[in-house]
Amino acid sequence: MTSPVDEPIGAGVDARPDGSPHVPQFDQERAENAVRELLLAAGEDPEREGLRDTPARVARAYRELFAGLYTNPDEVLDKTFDEAHEELVLVRDIPVYSQCEHHLLPFHGIAHVGYIPNEQGRVTGLSKLARLVDLYARRPQVQERLTSQVADALVRRLEPRGVIVVIEAEHLCMGMRGVRKAGSTTTTSAVRGLFRSSASSRAEALSLIRGR
Ligand SMILES: Nc1nc2c(ncn2[C@@H]2O[C@H](COP(=O)(O)OP(=O)(O)OP(=O)(O)O)[C@@H](O)[C@H]2O)c(=O)[nH]1
Numbered sequence: 001m002t003s004p005v006d007e008p009i010g011a012g013v014d015a016r017p018d019g020s021p022h023v024p025q026f027d028q029e030r031a032e033n034a035v036r037e038l039l040l041a042a043g044e045d046p047e048r049e050g051l052r053d054t055p056a057r058v059a060r061a062y063r064e065l066f067a068g069l070y071t072n073p074d075e076v077l078d079k080t081f082d083e084a085h086e087e088l089v090l091v092r093d094i095p096v097y098s099q100c101e102h103h104l105l106p107f108h109g110i111a112h113v114g115y116i117p118n119e120q121g122r123v124t125g126l127s128k129l130a131r132l133v134d135l136y137a138r139r140p141q142v143q144e145r146l147t148s149q150v151a152d153a154l155v156r157r158l159e160p161r162g163v164i165v166v167i168e169a170e171h172l173c174m175g176m177r178g179v180r181k182a183g184s185t186t187t188t189s190a191v192r193g194l195f196r197s198s199a200s201s202r203a204e205a206l207s208l209i210r211g212r
């Protein structure tokens with residue numbers, strides 16, 4: 001069984017038994033055809049001037065939005081260094097843009113990512129934490145999975161004493177349609193290691209996250 005800590009590239013899509021996605025890269029032509037079909041299904045004319053380039057444009061947009069399916073998260077964290085820092089490192093307010101896998105509509109907000117390095121003080125570049133959020137966000141997602149995937153990737157690569165990830169986001173599928181509760185936000189958290197076992201470590205991190 002595949003555990004979250006050895007999750008393969010492309011996990012979350014319909015993957016082959018070896019864990020790789022069925023397609024090694026985004027299929028632009030297939031996506032263009034699908035968008036054309038969608039316009040036809042809606043009763044639109046994909047050949048009219050305003051829509052003529054739309055299938056190609058939408059396909060390119062989705063290629064960008066789903067780019068995280070084709071990138072190995074461990075490569076983002078391949079550069080680590082020992083800094084003899086054994087206390088909290090926290091990056092707050094990382095912008096998140098993702099899309100819910102139920103409706104393929106955006107959800108967006110901010111992520112806070114913190115960890116306590118291990119005894120060797122193994123750390124990674126601060127930008128890598130934001131890149132990791134971005135990579136997992138650029139997939140069809142649910143907010144809960146996005147949150148725990150970021151936490152588990154950090155556990156895997158940095159072997160830290162603790163990890164905390166908090167994401168606050170608004171889901172447009174709850175605002176533009178359906179229940180139509182625009183402005184409501186969802187908060188998810190994933191805590192690992194010390195942040196799970198020690199209420200005081202968790203409280204300290206949460207107070208720093210909230211203290212903006
Ligand atoms: N847990 C979770 N649910 C999500 C997320 N994004 C969207 N959803 C929910 O996914 C659910 C899909 O429910 P369904 O009943 O299958 O679909 P639906 O008929 O379109 O549901 P409504 O949105 O209630 O109209 C909805 O309740 C969405 O709010 C997410 O990131 N996490």
Ligand SMILES: [Zn+2]
Nearest residue numbers: 100102103173
């Ligand atoms: Zn949705």
